[in-house]
Amino acid sequence: MCIFINICIYLSLNFISAASVLRPSTCQLQGLFRLNGIYQDGDVILGGLFEVHLFTVFPELSFRTEPDQPYCEKFNMESFQHAQAMAFAINEINKNPNLLPNITLGYHLYDNCVMLGMAFRAAMSLSSGTEESFTDLNCTGPPPVIGIVGDPSSTVSIAISSVLGLFHVPIISHYATCSCLSDKTNYPSFFRTIPSDAFQVRAMIQILRHFGWTWVGLLYSDDDYGIYASLSFKQEMQLFGGCVAFSEILPNDNNPKNIQHIMEIIKSSTVRVVVVFSMSSYLLPLMDEVVLQNMTGRQWIASEAWATAPVFQTPRFLPFLRGTLGIAIRHGEILGLKEFLLNLRPSNDPKNNMLRIFWENMFVCSFETEMDGEQIQKVCSGQEDLSATDTPYTDISGLRAAYNVYKAVYALAHALHDLMQCEEGRGPFSGNRCADIISLKPWQLVHYLKQVNFTTSFGDHVSFDKNGDALAIYDVLNWHPSSDGTVKFQSVGVVNEGPTTGMVLTLDEDAIYWNYEPKKPPRSVCSESCSPGTRRATKKGLPVCCFDCLPCADGEISNATDAIECIVCPDEFWSNPEKNQCVPKTVEFLSYEEPLGISLTTASLFGTCFCGLVMVIFCHHHNTPIVRANNSELSFLLLLSLKLCFLCVLLFIGQPQLWTCQLRHAVFGISFVLCISSILVKTMVVIAVFKSSRPEGKGAMKWFGAVQQRCTVLVLTALQVVICAVWLSTASPTPHKNNQYIRSKIVYECAIGSVAGFSMLLGYIGLLAAVSFLLAFLVRNLPDNFNEAKFITFSMLIFCAVWIAFVPAYVSSPGKYAVAVEIFAILASSFGLLVAIFFPKCYIILFHPEKNTKKAIMGRKTLNK
Secondary structure, eight states: OOHHHHHGGGGGGTSSOOEEEEETTEEEEOOOOOOOEEEEOOSEEEEEEEOOEEEEEOOOOOSSSOOOOOEEEEEOHHHHHHHHHHHHHHHHHHHOTTSSTTOOEEEEEEEOTTOHHHHHHHHHHHHHOOOSEEOOTTOOSOOSOSEEEOOSSHHHHHHHHHHHGGGTOOEEESSOOOGGGGOTTTOTTEEESSOOHHHHHHHHHHHHHHHTOOEEEEEEESSHHHHHHHHHHHHHHHHHTOEEEEEEEEOSSOOHHHHHHHHHHHHHSOOOEEEEEOOHHHHHHHHHHHHHTTOOOOEEEEOTTTTTOGGGOSTTTHHHHTTOEEEEEOOBOOTTHHHHHHTOOGGGOTTOHHHHHHHHHHHOEEEEEOTTSOOEEEEESSOOOGGGOOSTTTOOTTBSHHHHHHHHHHHHHHHHHHHHTOOTTSOSBGGGBOOOSTTOOHHHHHHHHTTOEEEOTTSOEEEBOTTSOBOOEEEEEEEEEOTTSSEEEEEEEEEEEETTTEEEEEEOGGGOOOSSSSSSOOOOOSSOOOOTTEEEEEOTTSOTTSEEEEEOOTTEEOOSTTOSSOEEOOTTEEEOTTSSSEEEOEEEOOOSSSHHHHHHHHHHHHHHHHHHHHHHHHHHTTTSHHHHHTOHHHHHHHHHHHHHHHHHGGGGSSSOOHHHHHHHHHHHHHHHHHHHHHHHHHHHHHHHHHHHTSGGGTTGGGGGOHHHHHHHHHHHHHHHHHHHHHHHHHSOOEEEEEOSSOTTEEEEEEEOSOHHHHHHHHHHHHHHHHHHHHHHHHTTTSOGGGTHHHHHHHHHHHHHHHHHHHHHHHHHOOTHHHHHHHHHHHHHHHHHHHHHHHHHHHHHHHHOGGGSSHHHHHHHHHHHO
């Protein structure tokens, strides 16, 4: 591809001045950029862009003369080491007989001076070449470079890839981390051996999650690297459940007002952890202010851009930055690089002006070059042995960016090697063709770069995913104080992302130095975690990390820390006092073991025994006038029914069973109907006896003989039996666990099944009781020897009063107390009937036997007359 001709289109960019056609088959370069570089010839040339100088100086502009070209200042030894790592890797590949045999790689390495304009000039020079004329307009030759290693800056990489990506020139950056560069639509030929910011952010989130830091501050540089990283960080923090207390841009103008503004925000905030995505050049003014204001008590989290910055290793920053945790590029080892660096001499190649600049900065040398440019005379003011120097250039103890450069060169070499191994007719391109090294197109090399898969001598696997990103792996660094008062970078863990395991953090907490007393991790939360049993309630107007802890409501639990909502317990479970576990509800029923059950059982048995005692007394004195005068047969039937009423209470106590639920109301209803019907017949007999004592009622007793009395009681009771039978056969009462009365308990009760059936049962009893009471009340003024009517009236008055009071008491009583109310009504009415009817008779029989004579009974009548 004739890239030079295509680049001429970008005249308006001011990077290549022009290309004019001098004659039909020749293009003439109108000007050359003054660039610092290192060169080595070869069959195939690789390009490189490095930040060898830190500043670009632009000459003053004049509209009368052509301006001088900009020049660079402040030599960066560490970045120069990165450039030499590329040169070393190419020399190592050239010596390897198994990789690219019969092919010699060369290189053109340029200095971008940390300036987009200079970097773009260098990139254009690499892609279009620096030959003064170009005659082959058929584009049959290879491009000047087949691939570029660099640029280390995300902003520059975006600009260069936007242009060179149009021609699919492969670019492999060793330091550009902006996640935007993973967009293959805009940057189809961009690759990198450093993970993107998206992976870096996830790695930092792993550290925050590990220490529970949910309330953090965020600072980022005003460039593509910082802006994209901050956006990704905020999104990941939301997914993590953390909050960014403040988010501020580090200005690039070093304006004191802006720095003071950021300082005030940091000091006024409650955060103790500050995350910074920035190059060291952006961050340095702020850290100077931190030192001036003596601001301590902050845990700094460094992105890979400044986690290993030498500028912060000085004793001046030690009290404030020791303990810093940072994400750093994976370090590696390059065997033989040390010797290569120490053997560097500028006299080997006088055209490589970057070597001359390096030597001048190392030994303060001046050079004199003869006119023919072949001999160089150097005059140095100090030692010229590189092994005796101690600079970032000679320090290979922690190769990070240089190791990524090394991997990038080998990636290009392996891609080129795979391209040359292609068998004609089995190639990946149209018509199964292979690429030709003589007329190699850059996009053909991009195809093979996507499939690169190899392992370095250090043991790291190198490959690219579909976005051109390398396998994510980081070192976790901790800034330790060293013996000389400077900062020492100590590796305390690794963050590695596997294809199936995801992001995994391995951390040696015992090796971490904390800049706090006691030596423990700080707490950085807006609100302390809510313990199990409570839930988070966000404070109005504040981030979600600022919340109150509210206890769960009754019947709800939270069994995790910082629960957003409480969980409702299942129907048969309830929350424990701590509200962190659902436990089975207490099953409540009227049992024999509790005091109330014992009392009611005792009363029931006492009533039964009392009935038995009365029966014994009546049996023993059955021939006495008072027993015979009160219809002994009905009295015994009444006592039997009362005994059944007392005993039916036992069916209401204890855990409900199907048979007890079915029997309790049936026995209760039949027993009381038997009792009331006996009293009703007894009342009718009293009336008949009274009438028969008068002349006009001589025949009244023939209708109330013994047979009629028995039949009446039987018929009235049988009707209740029918009601119970229909009720039990259609809607039988069953045991039921009721949790409506008391939500924290299960009330084990008998569901009546049919309200109509239960109402008919009670209504029938009430009807008989009302009739009995009415008849007894009407004849209450009979002569004294017939005062049985008064006793019946009084007993029925007690009975009706008890059951009228029972209805509201039963409805308003919850749970087992409703059963207790029903039992109390049974016992009270039974005792009322027993005492009112039989106590006066037993009193006379036992304590006044002289009154238990026919003469005494008949005498009262005479006396009354």
